[in-house]
Amino acid sequence: MSRYSVNEFVNSTKQQDKGEGLFELETPRLLEINLNGQVWAKAGAMVSYRGNIKYEREGIFEHGIGKMFKKALSGEGASLMKATGNGKLYVADQGKKVSILNLQGESIFVNGNDLLSFESSIDWDIKLMRRVAGMMAGGLFNVRLEGSGMVAITSHYEPVTLLVTPDNPVFTDPNATVAWAGTLEPEFVTDISLKTFLGRGSGESIQMKFSGNGFVVVQPYEEVYYSQQS
Structure with missing residues (x-):
């Protein structure tokens, strides 16, 4: 086979069945869902499909008026x-x-912008970061996922997981924070002396402080969020 031929390209990029179950990574940046039932995915995330699949945007009252209210906020x-x-x-x-x-009765908080897909067996709820909402572009919110089933999250480039212990809290840039789990309750702290060193967005001097037992996932990239209401 000649180098750079069409056949070589097709063979090197063609879809492969890995037999890994419901969720499998077709590539590091493309999730294949072997659907036989129902899943939730981020609106607009579908790039291709084959088979008999029906798509519905989440109904206004599908998850109750409480979640609808929080989503509006x-x-x-x-x-x-x-x-x-x-x-x-x-x-x-x-x-x-x-x-x-693969959650097995566990729970995890994921930045709302970094949640890609999850099984319908997973319970979820939106958690607003009220104290910081007015301090950052578009505010900040997270989704709490709990139960048993598959969850897919995204990050810009390679994520890093930082372990948190009671004697060793972790501080993160909110725009670079992807997820966290454990007994952690993030606090928002400000330090004007760090304003010129941390971040380049509207929340340069704001950090998230994680204390307790658990882990925090960060990415080497700052996402800036724009509210659709602005």
Whole structure:
């Protein structure tokens, strides 16, 4: 086979069945969902599918008026679509790296912008970061996921997980914070002396402080969020 031929390109990039179950990484930045039932995915994340799959945007009252109210306050940043049927669904988000987590009765908080897909067996709720909402572009909110099932999250480039212990808290840039888990309750702290060193967005001097037992996932990139209500 000649170098750079069309056949070589097709063979090196063609879809492969890895037999890994419901969620599998087709590439590091493309999630393949072997659908036989229903999953939730970030609205607009579908890039391709085959089979008999029906798509519905999340209904206004689908998850109760409480979640609808919180979504309105958060600028609809976690808009979801429901995919139902049988087939292969491919989802991605602006070329971000995809990580798969298999929750087994555990819970995790994920930045609303970094949640790609999750099984319908997972319970979820939006948690608004009220104290910081007026301090950053578009505010900040997270989604709490709990139960048993698959969750896919995204990050710009390679994520790093930092372990937190009671005697060793971790401080992060909110725009670079992807997820956290454990007994952690983030606080927002400001330090004017760090203003010129941390961050380049509207929240340069704001940090998230994580204390307790657990872990925090960060990415080597600052995402700036724009509220659809602004």
